[in-house]
Amino acid sequence: MAFEPPRRLVRALGETSPDGDDWLERLPVLAERAAALRGSTVERVQVPGGRSSLVVLVRLADGTPAVLKLAPPRARPGAEWAALAHWDGRGAVRLLEPESAGADEEAGVLLLERLHPEVSVRSLPEARALLEAAGTLRRLWVEPPRGHPFETVAERTGRQADAMRASAERDPDVAPLVESALVARTELLAAPPGPRLLHGTFRQSKVLAGDRVPWLAVGPDPVVGEPAFDLARLVRDRVEDLIASPSGPAITRRRIKRLAESLEVDRERLTGWTLFRAVESGVRARRVGRPRDAELLLEFAGWL
Numbered sequence: 001m002a003f004e005p006p007r008r009l010v011r012a013l014g015e016t017s018p019d020g021d022d023w024l025e026r027l028p029v030l031a032e033r034a035a036a037l038r039g040s041t042v043e044r045v046q047v048p049g050g051r052s053s054l055v056v057l058v059r060l061a062d063g064t065p066a067v068l069k070l071a072p073p074r075a076r077p078g079a080e081w082a083a084l085a086h087w088d089g090r091g092a093v094r095l096l097e098p099e100s101a102g103a104d105e106e107a108g109v110l111l112l113e114r115l116h117p118e119v120s121v122r123s124l125p126e127a128r129a130l131l132e133a134a135g136t137l138r139r140l141w142v143e144p145p146r147g148h149p150f151e152t153v154a155e156r157t158g159r160q161a162d163a164m165r166a167s168a169e170r171d172p173d174v175a176p177l178v179e180s181a182l183v184a185r186t187e188l189l190a191a192p193p194g195p196r197l198l199h200g201t202f203r204q205s206k207v208l209a210g211d212r213v214p215w216l217a218v219g220p221d222p223v224v225g226e227p228a229f230d231l232a233r234l235v236r237d238r239v240e241d242l243i244a245s246p247s248g249p250a251i252t253r254r255r256i257k258r259l260a261e262s263l264e265v266d267r268e269r270l271t272g273w274t275l276f277r278a279v280e281s282g283v284r285a286r287r288v289g290r291p292r293d294a295e296l297l298l299e300f301a302g303w304l
Contacts, residue, residue, distance in 0.1 A: 005054060012051035013072065023072040031056055034068050034109045046117050050219060053077075057114065065114035066096055076221060077108030082149050083197060083222035084110070091139030092199075092217045093208075115216060119209035126238060130259070133204050133234055136215050138263055141196040144224045150197065153225025154189050160280045161185060167283045174283055177301055181279035184272040188228075193266075198223050198230040204237045228265045232273035235259060236300055243296050249303040275304040 005024055013024065031054060035042050039061040046055035046067075053071035060066050071077040084095050094113045121129045121136075144150060161182055168178040199206070200221035210216040223229070235256055242248040256274065260267040282297030 006045065006047050006049040008048040008051060009054060027054060027070065030109075031068065031070055034070060038068070038111060040066065040068065053108075053219075055117070060096075064096075067093075067112040067114050069108075069110040069112060071108040071110075073108060075108065077110060079150055079222050080220055081110055082145075083220050084112075086145050086148075086197060087140060087142070089113075089212075089216075090142075091136055092220065093210075112218075113210075113212075115211075115218065116209040120205045121207040121215060122204035122237075126241075129204050130234070130237070130255070131262075132215050133202075133207050133237075134231075134259060134263055136207050136217050137199065137202055137230060137234065140199050140202075140217060140220075141227050141230070144195065144197040148197070148224060150222050150224045152195070153192070153198075153223055153229050156200075156223050157185055157189075157276065157280075163287075164280055164283050167287055171283075171286065174279075174286065174298065177279050177298060178283060181276045181301070185276050188226075188269060188272050188276075193226045193228075193269075195224045196227055198225055198227065200230070202230050202233050204234070226269065227263065228269040229273045229277075231259055231263060231265055231270055232277045235270065235274045236278055236297070239296050239300050243299055248300075252300070252303055271304055275301055278304070 005027055010024065031042075035056070035058055038058075040058040043057040043059060046057055049055045050069075050071075052075040053069050056068040056070070058066050058068050069077075071080070081095065084092055088094070093115060096111045096113055121133045123129075124132065164178045164182065168175040199217055200223040201219065202217065206219050207215050207217055235252070236242070242252060245251060256267060256270055259265070260270045278297050278301040282294045282301060285291075285297060286294035
């Protein structure tokens with residue numbers, strides 16, 4: 001199977017691992033082997049695809065359409081497999097391999113049901129998109145399995161906080177927002193609500209049309225913690241439209257209120273996590289050379 005990895009994947013992996021590794025070089029062989037082991041026929045690589053994985057559309061030996069997803073170890077494919085297995089198709093894409101199979105250690109392979117990658121919730125009008133996305137997200141917030149392998153919100157944001165402090169030392173322009181975000185994190189972690197299994201990187205484009213139910217979530221980077229952390233990423237969806245609107249700050253406040261009330265999440269906690277996650281993403285975008293994204297995210301964070 002000869003192909004070039006999608007440019008979006010190459011660029012994103014270069015941002016997370018500037019020194020690189022040989023995973024991209026080995027990817028065609030890994031994908032070919034994964035398809036052959038499962039007796040599947042490759043149809044095409046999904047483009048633009050994901051930022052941290054290769055998505056290959058295949059057909060199984062019995063004609064069933066499916067997806068092979070391959071991700072490098074740093075994308076934590078084992079954790080994704082464990083979360084999808086726990087959800088078992090409720091609100092999320094379904095695994096098609098038995099529990100004993102798991103994620104391929106070398107290639108990070110997941111065999112998934114085929115959704116409609118060209119149709120995401122983001123294609124809907126904004127009000128309906130938020131409603132459908134929020135409803136999907138609610139179904140994912142379940143008790144984590146006993147002895148789960150997932151990192152916690154405290155652990156993940158601790159690593160992010162270290163990187164944010166380092167960026168603020170090098171870049172004084174972002175220091176005030178970083179300080180505000182770190183203070184919010186400290187306060188939020190002091191007395192969190194009961195933990196749930198969270199998607200971890202939820203947004204409208206992560207909800208695709210399905211056949212067995214209208215909408216299903218894909219691409220989790222699962223984490224265990226309070227739902228407000230998960231919902232915070234949804235608040236800033238279509239941030240470019242919010243920034244372009246003269247009433248962007250007011251729209252954002254109304255969105256936070258609506259989402260908090262509809263999903264029974266504390267509004268102040270949602271605001272705090274929205275601030276932290278927007279600043280973290282903005283500082284990271286600035287650090288890896290995406291100045292336009294950084295500008296949008298940091299301006300948005302300044303409204304909170």
